[in-house]
Amino acid sequence: MTSHPLLEVDGLRVAIRRQDTALTVLDGVSFAVGASQCLGIVGESGCGKSLTLRAAMGLLPPGIERTGGKIRLSLQPGAAPSEVQAGQVAGRGLAMVFQDSHASLDPTMRVGTFIAETVRRRGGTSRSDARRQAVELLASVGVPDPKVRFNAYPHELSGGMRQRVAIALALATDPRVLLCDEPTTALDVTLQAQILRLLNTARTERGLGMIFVSHDIAVIRQIADVVAVMYAGQIIEIGTVSDVLDRPRHPYARALIDAVPSIDGPVGPFRSVPGSPPDPIDYGSACRFLDRCGHRDTACEGVVNGIDGREAGHRSACVHNGTLAHGLEAT
Ligand SMILES: Nc1ncnc2c1ncn2[C@@H]1O[C@H](COP(=O)(O)OP(=O)(O)OP(=O)(O)O)[C@@H](O)[C@H]1O
Numbered sequence: 614m615t616s617h618p619l620l621e622v623d624g625l626r627v628a629i630r631r632q633d634t635a636l637t638v639l640d641g642v643s644f645a646v647g648a649s650q651c652l653g654i655v656g657e658s659g660c661g662k663s664l665t666l667r668a669a670m671g672l673l674p675p676g677i678e679r680t681g682g683k684i685r686l687s688l689q690p691g692a693a694p695s696e697v698q699a700g701q702v703a704g705r706g707l708a709m710v711f712q713d714s715h716a717s718l719d720p721t722m723r724v725g726t727f728i729a730e731t732v733r734r735r736g737g738t739s740r741s742d743a744r745r746q747a748v749e750l751l752a753s754v755g756v757p758d759p760k761v762r763f764n765a766y767p768h769e770l771s772g773g774m775r776q777r778v779a780i781a782l783a784l785a786t787d788p789r790v791l792l793c794d795e796p797t798t799a800l801d802v803t804l805q806a807q808i809l810r811l812l813n814t815a816r817t818e819r820g821l822g823m824i825f826v827s828h829d830i831a832v833i834r835q836i837a838d839v840v841a842v843m844y845a846g847q848i849i850e851i852g853t854v855s856d857v858l859d860r861p862r863h864p865y866a867r868a869l870i871d872a873v874p875s876i877d878g879p880v881g882p883f884r885s886v887p888g889s890p891p892d893p894i895d896y897g898s899a900c901r902f903l904d905r906c907g908h909r910d911t912a913c914e915g916v917v918n919g920i921d922g923r924e925a926g927h928r929s930a931c932v933h934n935g936t937l938a939h940g941l942e943a944t
């Protein structure tokens with residue numbers, strides 16, 4: 614087993630082009646993911662979770678581009694991660710699973726054929742062997758009667774079954790790291806639990822690295838080892854699941870976690886933290902949570918950067934890090 618991370622994101626900056634200006638929406642995002650490790654990413658809508666995954670994949674939407682930082686990916690077991698240039702699709706090393714399985718499946722193709730073609734694109738596989746591997750992949754993600762379902766079109770499958778197929782498709786690229794953007798949010802709780810189990814099995818059996826974006830703290834508890842909290846385009850806290858979810862240090866992380874119903878209560882999206890995040894046009898150098906924080910003082914108006922999530926340990930970007938850790942009231 615290697616000590617190299619599989620994926621390293623170092624000072625990632627992403628900007629949206631608007632006429633002559635570029636609006637920075639991801640600002641110095643850094644983290645690393647190792648073999649069999651799952652990094653959970655949480656944060657309010659618009660904080661940059663999806664763009665982080667898309668930038669890592671090299672699949673940013675038109676008009677949005679990587680303007681800084683490095684993405685490094687280990688393509689062979691034991692190999693040090695090497696740089697993926699901006700604009701280059703990470704390809705075989707990374708695969709992505711979206712909330713909406715329609716985003717990855719082709720409505721005009723039988724699901725098995727699509728998976729088999731994806732297997733063949735890796736090279737060195739005959740047509741019949743690719744078909745056999747596609748059936749095996751469908752079976753491995755719990756699709757019943759995989760030889761029959763091979764011939765189904767996406768619209769003939771239920772939402773849960775389609776999401777399994779989307780995962781099989783992602784695995785067909787033989788990725789080293791799987792990027793999951795709310796893959797269970799559209800599913801009911803039972804299906805969600807099944808998909809989480811299946812992702813966990815794939816991770817352990819294949820030694821996959823994983824990034825899992827979710828609004829649901831209960832889901833993050835089940836699947837992640839390390840949790841990063843994002844706010845306004847930066848990582849503002851990172852640590853193990855129990856560090857961050859049980860002992861959050863940043864007032865935003867604390868408010869976000871306190872806003873979630875207890876683990877015995879209904880599981881759902883975050884209730885809102887009062888106020889709203891700043892518009893990217895207003896991102897300055899001060900703490901971006903300033904206006905919503907009940908603990909602000911002049912120190913928060915100085916330069917406050919996001920944290921480098923590649924370093925080990927429980928850390929937060931709050932200038933009061935540690936001193937507010939105990940007895941902090943949610944704002
Ligand atoms: N295609 C796009 N065009 C213009 N702006 C975009 C686009 N996609 C994202 N943005 C902007 O970039 C910022 C980050 O968006 P992103 O989609 O990464 O957020 P998110 O954390 O994934 O939110 P959600 O929880 O709602 O999925 C937001 O300000 C958003 O409005």
Ligand SMILES: [Mg+2]
Nearest residue numbers: 662663664794
């Ligand atoms: Mg998103």
